[in-house]
Amino acid sequence: MHRLLPILLLLLTAAPAVGATDSADAERGEYLARIGNCAGCHTAPGGEPFAGGLRLDSPYGTFITPNITPDAATGIGDWGADDLWAAMHDGERADGSPLYPACPYPSYTRVERDDIDAIHAYLETVPAVAHETAPHDLDWPYGYRPLVNLWQALYFEPGTPADTADADPVRARGRYLVEGLGHCDGCHRARGTFGATDTEADAPGAMIHGWYAPPLADPAQAGLQDWPVAEAAALLRSGRTEHAATMGPMADVVFDSLQYLSSEDAQAMATYLKSIPARTVASPERLIGLSERGREAAMREGGRIYANACADCHGDEGEGGDGAPSLAGNRAVTMDNPVNVANMIRRGGFPPATAGNPRPYGMPPFHQLSERELAAVISYIRGSWGNDAAPVSATNLRR
Amino acid sequence: MHRLATIVSCLLYLLCLPAEGIAADDGMGDRVAACTACHAEEGIRLEDGYVPRIHGKPAGYLYNQLVNYQTLRRRNATMNHMVSHLSRDYLYEIARHFAERHPPYPAAAERPGRALAERGEQLVREGDPQAEVPACASCHGERLTGVQPNTPGLVGLPRQYIMAQLGAWQVGTRHAAAPDCMAEITARLDGRDVEAVAAWLAARPVPDNTEPADTPIAEPPMDCGSVPAPDDNA
Numbered sequence: 079m080h081r082l083l084p085i086l087l088l089l090l091t092a093a094p095a096v097g098a099t100d101s102a103d104a105e106r107g108e109y110l111a112r113i114g115n116c117a118g119c120h121t122a123p124g125g126e127p128f129a130g131g132l133r134l135d136s137p138y139g140t141f142i143t144p145n146i147t148p149d150a151a152t153g154i155g156d157w158g159a160d161d162l163w164a165a166m167h168d169g170e171r172a173d174g175s176p177l178y179p180a181c182p183y184p185s186y187t188r189v190e191r192d193d194i195d196a197i198h199a200y201l202e203t204v205p206a207v208a209h210e211t212a213p214h215d216l217d218w219p220y221g222y223r224p225l226v227n228l229w230q231a232l233y234f235e236p237g238t239p240a241d242t243a244d245a246d247p248v249r250a251r252g253r254y255l256v257e258g259l260g261h262c263d264g265c266h267r268a269r270g271t272f273g274a275t276d277t278e279a280d281a282p283g284a285m286i287h288g289w290y291a292p293p294l295a296d297p298a299q300a301g302l303q304d305w306p307v308a309e310a311a312a313l314l315r316s317g318r319t320e321h322a323a324t325m326g327p328m329a330d331v332v333f334d335s336l337q338y339l340s341s342e343d344a345q346a347m348a349t350y351l352k353s354i355p356a357r358t359v360a361s362p363e364r365l366i367g368l369s370e371r372g373r374e375a376a377m378r379e380g381g382r383i384y385a386n387a388c389a390d391c392h393g394d395e396g397e398g399g400d401g402a403p404s405l406a407g408n409r410a411v412t413m414d415n416p417v418n419v420a421n422m423i424r425r426g427g428f429p430p431a432t433a434g435n436p437r438p439y440g441m442p443p444f445h446q447l448s449e450r451e452l453a454a455v456i457s458y459i460r461g462s463w464g465n466d467a468a469p470v471s472a473t474n475l476r477r
Numbered sequence: 478m479h480r481l482a483t484i485v486s487c488l489l490y491l492l493c494l495p496a497e498g499i500a501a502d503d504g505m506g507d508r509v510a511a512c513t514a515c516h517a518e519e520g521i522r523l524e525d526g527y528v529p530r531i532h533g534k535p536a537g538y539l540y541n542q543l544v545n546y547q548t549l550r551r552r553n554a555t556m557n558h559m560v561s562h563l564s565r566d567y568l569y570e571i572a573r574h575f576a577e578r579h580p581p582y583p584a585a586a587e588r589p590g591r592a593l594a595e596r597g598e599q600l601v602r603e604g605d606p607q608a609e610v611p612a613c614a615s616c617h618g619e620r621l622t623g624v625q626p627n628t629p630g631l632v633g634l635p636r637q638y639i640m641a642q643l644g645a646w647q648v649g650t651r652h653a654a655a656p657d658c659m660a661e662i663t664a665r666l667d668g669r670d671v672e673a674v675a676a677w678l679a680a681r682p683v684p685d686n687t688e689p690a691d692t693p694i695a696e697p698p699m700d701c702g703s704v705p706a707p708d709d710n711a
Contacts, residue, residue: 124548333562391510401507425555426511430562437567440511443555 100199107200110193113343114186114259115335116201119143129153129207134180138273139216141180149206162198163191168236169226176226178214179234179273185261188238188254233274252350255343260335265291265327266300268362280357283415289326290415294351296359299413302351310348315339316434322410323403323429323438325422333430361414366471373457373469380458383451387444388459396463401439406463411456416470419456423447449475505574511559512571520580523679526637532578535689537626537706539572541654544704550652551645569707582633582683589676593669597677600670601631604698608665611698613674621681623689627703630689636679643671654702661699 111117120143122131130145148155154162154172161172166186169177177183186194219225242257244250256262268276268284276282283292283299292299302310309319317324317332324332339347368376385394391402398404405411411419426443429435447455449472457469506518516531531539545551547560547568560568588594599605601621604612614621616628623630631639645651646663653659666674 124550329562391507400504401510425558426514427558428511428560428563431564431567436564437505437508437570438563439508440559442511442514445555 103196103199104203105200106193107196107198109338109340110259111197111200112335112338113255114189114197114261115331116146116197118330118334119181120146126205126207126209128201128204129209130211131209136180136273138220139214141178141214141216142212145207145209145211146201147204147207147209148202149208152208152210153206154201155206157198159195159198162201163194166194166197167191169230169234175223176230178223178226179229182261182264184234184275185258185264187234187236188242188258193259229272229274233272246349248346249349249353251343252346252348255347256350260347262294266294279355280359282359282362285417286327288417289328289421290361290363290417291327292409292413292415293357293359295354295357297356298409299359300409301354301356302348303354303356305348305352307345307348307352310352311341311344312434314347315341315344316432317430318403318432318435318438320398321404321408325410325427325429326418329427329430332432337430337432337434363415363417363474365414365416365468366473368457368469368471372471373461376454376457376469377461379451380454380456381462383447383455384458384462388455391439391441396459396465402441405459406465408465411459412465412467414467416456416460416474419459420452420475423452423455448472505570509571509574512575515555516575518578518580520582521635523583523586523635526635527641529635529638530582530633531575532580533687533689534576534629535623535625535627536569536573536576537703538623538629539575540569540706541627541703543568543572545651545653550654552650565707572706579687582687585682586636586676586679588680589673593673593676594680596670597673597675600666600674601677605665605670610662610665610670613678615698616694616701618690618694620684620686620690621678622684622687624694625689625691626706627701628689628694630687631678632681632683632687634679636675639675639678640671643674647671654704656700656702658699658701 117127119132119134120128120130122129122143125131126147128145128147130143132143134141134143145153147153150156157165157172164170164172165177165181166183166189168187169179169181169183171177214221242250242253244253263275265286266283267281270276279295281293281295283290285291294300294302297303309321313319313322313324314332314336317329317337336344388405391399392405393399393402396405396408410422422441423444424447425445426441428440429438431438444452453470453472453475456475459465460467461469506513512531515525515528520532521528521530542551543560543563544565546553546556547563549557563571589597600610601613604610604615613631616624617631618624618628621631642651643663643666646657646660647666649660663671
């Protein structure tokens with residue numbers, strides 16, 4: 079008996095230690111899964127977290143996101159850590175077939191094994207939900223999955239590209255998050271043939287849910303090259319700074335994902351984003367020019383609309399106010415592509431509610447404006463108080 | 478003793494101040510400008526048609542609707558967009574903001590024709606036992622001004638809005654948290670019943686006391702689900 083006792087004691091003391099490591103991994107995995115925004119796609123509106131069923135429309139048809147809860151029959155309960163690694167790093171499902179790149183594994187492939195294992199540990203702890211999701215509804219011939227093998231051979235290289243070594247550990251961490259789990263390029267870079275991301279330094283942005291995700295290389299668009307790091311980090315975490323508010327799909331990303339960033343990681347991402355070499359990136363949207371008389375008429379009409387509908391909150395000089403960001407010098411209104419500012423005026427809405435901005439001010443929708451009136455007020459905002467962007471015509475805003 | 482009571486009531490008053498501050502306004506009027514663009518601060522007009530009165534409805538009811546819009550149980554492109562990335566705490570604060578406001582009600586709509594009015598009044602007051610339709614008043618209160626915390630008032634609403642809601646339940650674009658009793662009830666109504674209820678309710682003069690009833694319904698005819706409100710610290 080006395081020989082057994084030490085062994086028993088050892089077992090008793092060792093067991094909680096193993097448990098503690100598991101739960102620490104799972105906790106870290108929860109944080110990383112937030113940054114990767116897994117739940118953003120793998121949760122249907124109003125559905126159970128990670129149980130899938132969200133419809134993702136694409137030029138190739140509709141993808142239905144799968145259930146990634148630990149339910150053995152309908153989820154990924156029978157996936158070991160190696161299986162998740164194969165999916166995230168190699169784009170390969172547990173049965174060996176390829177994953178459609180609707181899942182951003184071309185970005186996730188840069189994530190280290192340790193972090194994927196932590197995410198696996200976390201996913202094992204989320205409640206298992208029995209939810210059989212519908213098969214993808216893809217156009218011919220894209221529904222034939224083996225074609226993805228061909229796609230991977232042409233456009234996908236697993237692992238980290240060789241040129242990412244960085245002497246600055248903060249910037250390196252930022253790049254790891256931006257290009258890996260954050261998969262920012264998934265929206266902020268155009269996609270070329272068959273949905274492969276355009277990797278050119280001056281790639282334009284891309285349309286997502288009717289909004290334009292502007293390129294991160296252009297300081298006149300979404301580039302943060304000219305921003306103080308602290309302000310850029312604050313925008314990522316709180317969705318709102320004195321001069322900018324995130325709206326549209328980016329507001330969803332802040333709400334679901336980036337608001338959970340640690341302040342160190344937000345700082346790191348901002349540091350890297352700031353260091354991206356600045357480029358002038360042409361917008362794929364061609365603005366239709368206005369004659370000088372047309373421009374003057376738009377400025378007059380736009381000024382009237384602005385004074386009536388906008389100035390109360392955004393200020394007579396576009397200087398902004400308590401709830402409303404400044405419009406003077408605001409890139410969201412001056413960048414070439416006017417689709418976002420048109421959406422904001424037509425649809426209104428709230429920036430995300432976050433710890434840094436828990437009670438956001440909402441902008442009323444102005445869907446009663448005609449296309450001509452909308453073009454006029456946008457032209458006025460783009461050409462006033464030091465803003466020097468070209469006017470837009472109603473034709474630019476037609477959908 | 479008198480003095481003690483004064484001190485105690487002063488202390489109680491002070492304790493209540495912060496909560497009252499939030500309830501009173503604290504910039505909420507400006508924060509919800511996106512809401513009052515349609516649900517006007519001075520109350521809606523019946524001719525606005527589809528836009529419902531939200532002022533003075535029970536906070537729990539309003540909160541549930543905001544959550545329903547967020548989770549797409551209830552579909553309206555503008556409302557789904559407005560609430561898509563707001564926290565549950567903030568949604569409840571918005572709900573309380575409107576629940577505590579009581580702008581004047583619009584004048585009642587014109588009374589419908591006799592046959593429609595009779596059917597409408599019958600459904601509201603007595604229901605249709607044969608079709609297993611409970612009376613509206615059996616849950617929404619004798620005064621039809623709603624019941625705390627989750628049952629809305631039915632007075633002062635545009636006819637088009639009421640018809641659209643009952644229709645939305647029938648075709649599945651409006652749901653409540655399970656058990657969704659209104660889905661069951663509306664499935665037992667035909668088109669003329671919907672028209673009759675909406676026409677009669679919209680023509681109903683608003684009672685003197687428009688507050689939702691505080692006492693819960695003793696024996697509700699059906700089980701109705703709702704999402705519990707976040708902890709109310711106010």
